[in-house]
Amino acid sequence: MALLDHLPRHLFTSRGWGLLAAGTLSLLCAQVMGRRDLLGLGVLLVVLPLIALAGIRLVKPRFRVYREFSPATVETASATTVRLAVARTGPEAGRIIMEERLPSRFGESPAFRFPSRSASGGTSRYEYRLRSGKRGQFTIGPVTAEFTDPFGLSLHRHTIDDGDTLTVTPAAVELPVTGLAGARGNDGITATRIRANPSDDDVMTREYRHGDPMRRVHWPATARHGALMVRQEESVTTPEATIILDQRFGAHSSGFGSVFSGSGDDGNDLVTSDTFEWAVTAAMSVSAHLSERNYSLRFLDAAGDPAFHRSPSAPEPDCEEYSGAAGLQSIAESLAAIQLSGPHHLRREQHDTSLREHSGGSESGQSVFDDRLIDKLAAHRMRGPVLAVLGRISLAEARALAPAAGYAANAFAIVITDRPAESSEVLEALRLGGWRAVSVDAATSLPAAWTYFDEGDATLAAAAADVRRGAEVTR
Known part of the structure; x- marks a missing residue:
C-alpha cells in the first residue's frame, strides 16, 4: 500500500494499479518459468486496465450543470445559497465524485457524489452556502467530475462547466438623519x-x-x-444629489504597504487600500441613505467622467444617473469590483510621488477637478447637494475644486487620508469655497463623520476617543 500511495492517482485506481502489478509479475514469471498460461494471464491483467483507461477517455460521460445564487448578488458578510442541478446527458459511467471549485477565500471546495440519493429524473440537486468578508466578483466553479469505468480500474477527471460569477457588493452602513438635504427638506420631495x-x-x-x-x-x-x-x-419633482468618488491610485496609496493588488491565489483581489475601502463604503451608505428619501443620484469621478466606467462589475459603465430601487442596486453592483485607477507605483516610489502631488503635479497625467467636472455640476446647478468623497489631495487640487460648491444647494467633502491632522490647509481651501469639509482616517466611524456636517468637530473628537479607548482595551 505504501508503494501505491506514490503512484499517480489520476490514471488508475488502487485496483487498476494492482492488476498492472500482478500482470507485470505474471509476465516476469512466465519469462523465467516458460509457462504459457502465466503469459496469457499476465497479458490479460496488463491489457484490462489499459483498455479501461482508453475507453474512459474516449467515451466521456456528459453533463449539464445549472447553478443559481440566492440572492443573486450578496452583501459583504452576508450569506448566499448556491443551488446546483447536475444532469447526465451522455453514456453511463461508474462511480462519480464531483467537486465545486471555489476561490480560496471561501474555504474548502465542497465535494459530492453523483447521482445523489435524492436524484429524480436523472438530475441530482445539491445546495451549500457561501459568505465573503470582502467585496468583489468571484468565479464559483467550475464543477469537476472524477469518474471511473464500470470495473473501477481507471480514473478520469475533467471539467463539466465554466462556472458562474458571484457579485459581492459593499454593505451600507445606516447613517443618521442630517441637514444634507438642505432647502429641499429631508423627505426627498419638492413642490415646484x-x-x-x-x-x-x-x-x-x-x-x-x-x-x-x-x-x-x-x-x-x-x-x-x-x-x-x-x-x-x-407639480412634484425629484431632488438630485451628486456624488464625486475619487478613485485615483495616488490619492489612496500613502503609507507603507497601504495598497494591495490582485496577487491572491484566487485571482480576485482588487487594487485597493484601507482608505479606498472606507470611501466605497461611504459611497454605498450615502447612496442608500439618499435613495430612501427619493433622491436621484449622479456619480462622477474626479475628472468629471462617469464614476463606474472602469468598474468591471458595472451593469452600465457609462451611466451617470441612478434612481429608485433599480438604480441603487446598479450602484451596489458597480461598487462591487471598482478599484483604484492610474499608475501603480512601487512602494519605494510612493514618497517621490507624494512630493510631486503636494507640489501641484498629477501623477496620472489626467486633469482632475477642472472645467469638465465644473461643467457637469453647472448643468445641474442648485438642484441638490454635492458630496465629494476624496482621498489625499494636494492644496492646488483643493483650490481647483473649491469653486464647485457654488453649483450645489449644499456642498460636503470628506477627505480620507492616513494623516487627517495634516489636511488643515486643504480643508481650509475647501471651506473658503463654500464646502463643509472634514478629514478622517480609515478607523473613523462613518456615522460620526456623517454627523459632523451638523454637529461639528465635537462628534469626530468623541469618535476618535472611543477608537483610542477600544485600542487600549485590546492591548
Missing part, C-alpha cells in the same frame, strides 16, 4: 409650482431649463412673462 396668469387652456408652466425640448415651450406664457416658459406636466 410656477403658475402663469390664467390662460385659455390653464396650462401650468415653469421657467425654461437647459436641456428642455423646444416642443414644450408655452409661447403665450413666454410672451406674458418676458422669459422662456415651458409646460410643466408634473
Whole structure:
C-alpha cells in the first residue's frame, strides 16, 4: 500500500494499479518459468486496465450543470445559497465524485457524489452556502467530475462547466438623519409650482431649463412673462444629489504597504487600500441613505467622467444617473469590483510621488477637478447637494475644486487620508469655497463623520476617543 500511495492517482485506481502489478509479475514469471498460461494471464491483467483507461477517455460521460445564487448578488458578510442541478446527458459511467471549485477565500471546495440519493429524473440537486468578508466578483466553479469505468480500474477527471460569477457588493452602513438635504427638506420631495396668469387652456408652466425640448415651450406664457416658459406636466419633482468618488491610485496609496493588488491565489483581489475601502463604503451608505428619501443620484469621478466606467462589475459603465430601487442596486453592483485607477507605483516610489502631488503635479497625467467636472455640476446647478468623497489631495487640487460648491444647494467633502491632522490647509481651501469639509482616517466611524456636517468637530473628537479607548482595551 505504501508503494501505491506514490503512484499517480489520476490514471488508475488502487485496483487498476494492482492488476498492472500482478500482470507485470505474471509476465516476469512466465519469462523465467516458460509457462504459457502465466503469459496469457499476465497479458490479460496488463491489457484490462489499459483498455479501461482508453475507453474512459474516449467515451466521456456528459453533463449539464445549472447553478443559481440566492440572492443573486450578496452583501459583504452576508450569506448566499448556491443551488446546483447536475444532469447526465451522455453514456453511463461508474462511480462519480464531483467537486465545486471555489476561490480560496471561501474555504474548502465542497465535494459530492453523483447521482445523489435524492436524484429524480436523472438530475441530482445539491445546495451549500457561501459568505465573503470582502467585496468583489468571484468565479464559483467550475464543477469537476472524477469518474471511473464500470470495473473501477481507471480514473478520469475533467471539467463539466465554466462556472458562474458571484457579485459581492459593499454593505451600507445606516447613517443618521442630517441637514444634507438642505432647502429641499429631508423627505426627498419638492413642490415646484410656477403658475402663469390664467390662460385659455390653464396650462401650468415653469421657467425654461437647459436641456428642455423646444416642443414644450408655452409661447403665450413666454410672451406674458418676458422669459422662456415651458409646460410643466408634473407639480412634484425629484431632488438630485451628486456624488464625486475619487478613485485615483495616488490619492489612496500613502503609507507603507497601504495598497494591495490582485496577487491572491484566487485571482480576485482588487487594487485597493484601507482608505479606498472606507470611501466605497461611504459611497454605498450615502447612496442608500439618499435613495430612501427619493433622491436621484449622479456619480462622477474626479475628472468629471462617469464614476463606474472602469468598474468591471458595472451593469452600465457609462451611466451617470441612478434612481429608485433599480438604480441603487446598479450602484451596489458597480461598487462591487471598482478599484483604484492610474499608475501603480512601487512602494519605494510612493514618497517621490507624494512630493510631486503636494507640489501641484498629477501623477496620472489626467486633469482632475477642472472645467469638465465644473461643467457637469453647472448643468445641474442648485438642484441638490454635492458630496465629494476624496482621498489625499494636494492644496492646488483643493483650490481647483473649491469653486464647485457654488453649483450645489449644499456642498460636503470628506477627505480620507492616513494623516487627517495634516489636511488643515486643504480643508481650509475647501471651506473658503463654500464646502463643509472634514478629514478622517480609515478607523473613523462613518456615522460620526456623517454627523459632523451638523454637529461639528465635537462628534469626530468623541469618535476618535472611543477608537483610542477600544485600542487600549485590546492591548
